[in-house]
Amino acid sequence: MKTFKVNIFSFIYAATCAAIFVIAGCDKIPLSYDRTGQDSQTEKKPQTPKNPANSPQTPQQPAGSPQQPPQSPPASGLPAPTAYTWYVSQGGSDAAGGQSPSEPLATVQAALSAIKTSHRGGSWPAGKSATIVISGEIKAPGQFKDSMIDISGVGNYPPIVFEGDPVAGGTLNANMRQSGDGRVMSVTNNKVTLGGNLLLTGGRALWGGAVCVGAKLPNTAGELVIAGAEISGNTGQVGGGVLVYEGSVSMTSGAIRNNSGGYTKSGASSGGGIHLNFFTFLLMSGGTIADNGNGSLSTESGGGLSIDGNAYALMTGGEIINNFAKDSGGGVNISPMGNFKMTGGLINGNKVTSGNNDVAMNRQYGSVFTQTGGTVGVISQ
Numbered sequence: 001m002k003t004f005k006v007n008i009f010s011f012i013y014a015a016t017c018a019a020i021f022v023i024a025g026c027d028k029i030p031l032s033y034d035r036t037g038q039d040s041q042t043e044k045k046p047q048t049p050k051n052p053a054n055s056p057q058t059p060q061q062p063a064g065s066p067q068q069p070p071q072s073p074p075a076s077g078l079p080a081p082t083a084y085t086w087y088v089s090q091g092g093s094d095a096a097g098g099q100s101p102s103e104p105l106a107t108v109q110a111a112l113s114a115i116k117t118s119h120r121g122g123s124w125p126a127g128k129s130a131t132i133v134i135s136g137e138i139k140a141p142g143q144f145k146d147s148m149i150d151i152s153g154v155g156n157y158p159p160i161v162f163e164g165d166p167v168a169g170g171t172l173n174a175n176m177r178q179s180g181d182g183r184v185m186s187v188t189n190n191k192v193t194l195g196g197n198l199l200l201t202g203g204r205a206l207w208g209g210a211v212c213v214g215a216k217l218p219n220t221a222g223e224l225v226i227a228g229a230e231i232s233g234n235t236g237q238v239g240g241g242v243l244v245y246e247g248s249v250s251m252t253s254g255a256i257r258n259n260s261g262g263y264t265k266s267g268a269s270s271g272g273g274i275h276l277n278f279f280t281f282l283l284m285s286g287g288t289i290a291d292n293g294n295g296s297l298s299t300e301s302g303g304g305l306s307i308d309g310n311a312y313a314l315m316t317g318g319e320i321i322n323n324f325a326k327d328s329g330g331g332v333n334i335s336p337m338g339n340f341k342m343t344g345g346l347i348n349g350n351k352v353t354s355g356n357n358d359v360a361m362n363r364q365y366g367s368v369f370t371q372t373g374g375t376v377g378v379i380s381q
Contacts, residue, residue, distance in 0.1 A: 081118050084128060086111040089165075090136035101135075108138060108149050108172070116156050129159040134170025134198060144182050146205075147212070148174045152188035160190065162229070164197030174234075176204035184234070186212045187222035187247075194254070196228030207243050209236030209259055214245025214277070221247030226287060231256045239275035239306075240292060240299065248281040249274065251318065255288045261299030261306075261325075270333065271306035272299035272323060282313040284345065293324040300326045301360070302333030303350060309337035309366075315374065319346040326353050328380070329360035336365035341372075348377040 083099045088111055092104030098111060105111050115130045140148045149172065151157060164170030174184045183203040185192070194200070203210040210231045213222040224242065226249065231241045240259035242249060261269040272293030276282055282305070293303030303323030307313050313332075320331045331350030334340050340359070350358045358377040361367035369379070 081124070085131040085133060086114060087133050087135065088138060089134075090138060101133075104135065108132060108134075112149070112151065112157070112160075115158070115160070119158050120156065124158055127159075129161050129193075130157070131161045131163060133163050133165055134172060135165035135168045137171040137173055139173040140175045140182065140202075147183050147186040148172065148203075149185040150188075151190050151192055152186065154189045157190050159193070161193040161195055162198055163195035164199070164229075166197055169197045169199070171199045171201065173202040174204070174210075175202045181205055183208050183212055183236070184210045186214070187224055188214060189222060191223040191225070193225040193227055194229035194231075196254070198229040200229065200231045201233040203234035203236070205235075206237045207245070208239045208275075209234030209241060209243075211242045212239070212245060213242065213247045213249060213280075223247050224249040226251040226254045226256070228252075228254045230254055232258045234259045235295065236261060236271075236275075237269050238271060240272045242274045243271070243277065244275070244280040244282070244311075245277045246280060248283070250283040251285070251287045251289075253286045255290065257288065257290045257292060258294075259292045260295030261293060261302075268301070269299050270301045272302065272325070273304045273320075275302065275306045276308055276311035276313060276338075278308050278310050280308075280311045282307075282311075284313070284315045284318045286318045288318060289320045290322050293330070298324060298326050300328075302329045303331060303352075304347075305329075305332045307332065307334045307338035307340055309335050310339075312339045313341070315340070315342045315347075316344045319348075320358075321346065321349045323350045324352070325350075325357075328352060329357065331358040331377075332360070334359070334361040334367040334369055336362055336367055339368040341370045342376065343371075343373040345374045348375065350377070 086098045087101050087104040088106070088108055089104035092106040094106050094110040096103040096105055098105040098114060111132050118124060151160060172184050174182050176182045181204060183205040184200045200210045211224060213224045232255070234241055236243060238261070240261040241256040256273045259272055261272040273289040274282065289304045293299035303325035304320040305313065306329070323331050325333065330352045331347045332340060347358045350356070356378045357380050359369060360380040361369050363381050
């Protein structure tokens with residue numbers, strides 16, 4: 001049996017993050033900092049820290065549903081919609097009907113506005129999803145605040161499915177790859193599925209380069225399902241591809257690749273592919289997390305996946321391969337009190353500066369890794 005040197009980076013990182021994350025959600029934290037660590041733009045002061053006594057317990061199952069029941073939308077007498085699919089195309093118009101491929105809208109915001117109005121009208125069938133089909137590249141029109149697409153508010157929306165056009169494909173581009181601040185999407189108090197033929201790219205944010213799953217209000221959660229989409233070419237200090245601040249993410253197919261956790265020269269970076277914040281959950285049954293963590297400012301820990309304290313990840317299938325981190329966990333980094341269980345899938349070919357490193361943990365400080373199936377290359381503990 002190989003003996004590996006204990007790496008305490010993850011312990012220091014977890015302690016640092018704890019002080020930050022417990023007081024703010026994704027869009028309450030400044031998106032950019034200068035090299036001195038001061039805010040480079042004016043932001044509101046953080047909210048009062050949550051009462052630790054109200055903190056949720058370690059999740060034992062997917063935290064898919066919002067922790068507060070949705071409020072009943074007000075009845076306004078609107079008839080139930082006759083169709084539940086909206087089309088958005090780079091050649092469309094927001095003055096169009098948007099519910100046929102021949103009359104597409106120009107922006108996702110117009111589609112969401114129509115869905116929200118219809119859903120809150122009181123006649124939307126319970127449990128019925130709305131689908132938004134993207135054709136061609138939908139690019140953010142210059143600067144915007146926090147997220148190109150913001151799906152938030154208790155009771156505002158039904159579950160939403162994004163898909164790419166089956167022939168032309170679809171791209172959601174935040175257009176921030178070189179400069180500026182802004183992710184592709186934020187999901188709060190709602191469930192969003194990212195389906196096939198769809199690419200999310202061009203996001204650049206301190207927290208969650210492409211997608212931030214998390215709540216603006218205490219004790220609420222978002223849910224993200226990756227079912228065929230690709231999340232690629234994004235940068236985030238914490239979660240280059242996806243940050244789960246509060247709630248859950250499940251991945252059944254698709255890919256999270258070529259994202260970077262390095263955003264600024266100050267502050268630790270983690271989770272080139274996915275970062276799980278405290279008390280959040282990941283279920284990976286398929287898909288690929290690959291080639292994340294590289295870039296001019298490389299991810300320091302968890303090139304593919306970073307698991308914070310009291311977060312829980314279950315891997316039953318899929319693969320985490322060829323990711324990179326400078327210090328620990330080229331594939332997966334488990335912080336103190338983090339929990340990772342593997343029953344299937346492959347974790348291999350991941351690297352750190354000193355060599356191969358697929359899973360890193362610190363058992364001395366409570367990291368837990370349980371493997372009952374699947375294949376793992378090099379484990380450091």
